[in-house]
Amino acid sequence: MSGNGKHDSWSAGRSYDHYMGRWSRLIAREFVSWLNAPLDADWADIGCGTGALTETILDMAKPKSVVGLDLSEGFVMHAREAITDERARFEVGSAQDLPLPDNTIDVSTSALALNFVPDKLQALAELRRITRPGGTISFYVWDYPGGGMGFIDAFWKAAASIDPAAEDLDEALRFPFCTPEGLQTLCTEAQLPGASIHALEVDTVFPGFEEFWHPFTLGAGPAPGYCMNLTEEKRDELKAKLRDQLDTGGEIRLPARAFAVRYQQP
Numbered sequence: 001m002s003g004n005g006k007h008d009s010w011s012a013g014r015s016y017d018h019y020m021g022r023w024s025r026l027i028a029r030e031f032v033s034w035l036n037a038p039l040d041a042d043w044a045d046i047g048c049g050t051g052a053l054t055e056t057i058l059d060m061a062k063p064k065s066v067v068g069l070d071l072s073e074g075f076v077m078h079a080r081e082a083i084t085d086e087r088a089r090f091e092v093g094s095a096q097d098l099p100l101p102d103n104t105i106d107v108s109t110s111a112l113a114l115n116f117v118p119d120k121l122q123a124l125a126e127l128r129r130i131t132r133p134g135g136t137i138s139f140y141v142w143d144y145p146g147g148g149m150g151f152i153d154a155f156w157k158a159a160a161s162i163d164p165a166a167e168d169l170d171e172a173l174r175f176p177f178c179t180p181e182g183l184q185t186l187c188t189e190a191q192l193p194g195a196s197i198h199a200l201e202v203d204t205v206f207p208g209f210e211e212f213w214h215p216f217t218l219g220a221g222p223a224p225g226y227c228m229n230l231t232e233e234k235r236d237e238l239k240a241k242l243r244d245q246l247d248t249g250g251e252i253r254l255p256a257r258a259f260a261v262r263y264q265q266p
Ligand SMILES: C[S@@+](CC[C@H](N)C(=O)[O-])C[C@H]1O[C@@H](n2cnc3c(N)ncnc32)[C@H](O)[C@@H]1O
Pocket: 010, 020, 021, 024, 025, 046, 047, 048, 049, 050, 051, 052, 053, 069, 070, 071, 072, 075, 093, 094, 095, 096, 110, 111, 112, 113, 116, 117, 118
C-alpha cells in the first residue's frame, strides 16, 4: 500500500488486540446495546478483525448465526482460534465484494472498518444486497475528525510536531467523513435515506505512561505501523514529546467516541 494508508498494517491479532481490540470491545458493547436488534437473527460483521464485535454480538444479542469477514488472513485465523462458539464462523473476504448471497442476513454491521475500505459506497451497496427486506444495516466509525479517539489523536499531533510527513497520515485528516454530517451525506449517497446516527462514548484508561506508549510499538494499525517505521532516534523523540504532554505520574484517561449508524431496509 502507498500514500497515506501505507502504514495500515492489519495482521497480528494479539498486537491489534492490545493496541485497539480492548477498546473496540468496550465500544462494541455500547453499540449492540443501542442497536437493540431482534433476537435469533442472522448477523454479518464486516471487517471483523479479531472478532471484538462478533464476540459481543454472541454475548449480548442472542443471535442465530454470525459470519465475520475480514481482508486480513491473520485476523481471521486469530478470530477462528479465539471464538469457538458454534453460531459463529469467520471468512477472509473484501467488504467491496462480499462472499455472501443476496437477502440472507437480518443484521449486517461493520465496526470501525468502513473508513479503511477504499470504495465505501460499494461496501454499503454490498450491505444492502445481503440484508433481507425489513432487516437492519448498521456500522460505526471512530470520531477521528473530532479528536474523539483521544489516544490516537494525541499520538498524531505529537508526531506531526516532529515530522511534517506525519500530518498526512493523521486519521483525523484521512477520514473527514467520520462526523454526523459526513455520515448523513454518505448514507444519502448510499441509498440509506434517513439513517439514525448516534454517538457512542467510552474511556480509554492506561495505568501509566509506559502502558500508554507500549501498544504503539507493536506495529498493528496505522499509528503503530508509522511508529515502528521511524528511526530509533525519531521514535525516542516522539515518545519524549508524548511523555511531556501526558505523563503526570499516574493513570492516563482519554475519551473515545464513535458515531454509529442504523438503517432499516424497506
Ligand atoms: C480498526 S480494525 C476493526 C476491527 C474490528 N471490527 C474491531 O472492532 O475491532 C479495521 C479492520 O478492517 C479490515 N479491513 C480493512 N479494509 C477492508 C476491506 N476492504 N474489506 C474487509 N475488511 C477490511 C482490517 O483488516 C481490520 O481488521
